[in-house]
Amino acid sequence: MRMRKKRHLEQRMEACADLLLARGKPCRNLKEAAENYRFLLDYRAVFGNDNPVELEVGCGNGGFLLEKAKREPNTNFLAVELCTNVILTAMERVRAEGLGNIRFLNIPAEILECYIPPRSVGVIYLNFSTPLPEKSREKQRLTSMRFLKIYDILLKNGGRIEQKTDSREFFDYSLARFEEAGYAVREITRDLHRSPYAATNIVTEYEASFLQKGLPISRAVAVKPL
Numbered sequence: 001m002r003m004r005k006k007r008h009l010e011q012r013m014e015a016c017a018d019l020l021l022a023r024g025k026p027c028r029n030l031k032e033a034a035e036n037y038r039f040l041l042d043y044r045a046v047f048g049n050d051n052p053v054e055l056e057v058g059c060g061n062g063g064f065l066l067e068k069a070k071r072e073p074n075t076n077f078l079a080v081e082l083c084t085n086v087i088l089t090a091m092e093r094v095r096a097e098g099l100g101n102i103r104f105l106n107i108p109a110e111i112l113e114c115y116i117p118p119r120s121v122g123v124i125y126l127n128f129s130t131p132l133p134e135k136s137r138e139k140q141r142l143t144s145m146r147f148l149k150i151y152d153i154l155l156k157n158g159g160r161i162e163q164k165t166d167s168r169e170f171f172d173y174s175l176a177r178f179e180e181a182g183y184a185v186r187e188i189t190r191d192l193h194r195s196p197y198a199a200t201n202i203v204t205e206y207e208a209s210f211l212q213k214g215l216p217i218s219r220a221v222a223v224k225p226l
């Protein structure tokens, strides 16, 4: 089902322009953009400091990073989201809270290399990425080898990917891909909310709805070699 466009979308996007670092695709062909287009962020100019940078792919309404940014004021966060309707909500929430350590990219993750400097990110969060079980859509899964190659360029050595999902099949698929990519997989749980990691967990919007239905949440941390 297509989501109805938010009222006054463009005016509201414009009002959040200072939080938005990139929007749309620089060329029609994503592959060509990923290979050739570069407009790399200068973090010092963006955030006014040299604090570590972490990134969430598919931030949705932004609840996770909003809480994360409040808890960790000395970390800078980049929120990546394909859907303009959705990222607008996240940006308006950040604006209302007056948080200075989050910025947004309204782009497909396929072109992250165009904007994110190589080896500049400490953590990539993948919260409840769409599992896309159809074989024909494997390349679109955010933990496919195609995306792991992109994350590998962005992540510092020793950096990590933290994944949460409600889908057992997608989780198993992701664990296999992390290992195939040479990452050490740690802190694996198939029932996050009954694990020691629950105490520090931030519940995302999708997670809250899965919890209401009584579904167990899987989580793992994949660490890039030094």
Ligand SMILES: C[S@@+](CC[C@H](N)C(=O)[O-])C[C@H]1O[C@@H](n2cnc3c(N)ncnc32)[C@H](O)[C@@H]1O
Residues within 6 Å of the ligand: 057, 058, 059, 060, 061, 080, 081, 082, 083, 086, 107, 108, 109, 110, 127, 128, 129, 130, 204, 205, 206, 207
């Ligand atoms: C199921 S929602 C989860 C939202 C949020 N992380 C949460 O846990 O509540 C997945 C989000 O990822 C975004 N997304 C999917 N594929 C993407 C891509 N290739 N690049 C950027 N965002 C993407 C979707 O638009 C959607 O908002």
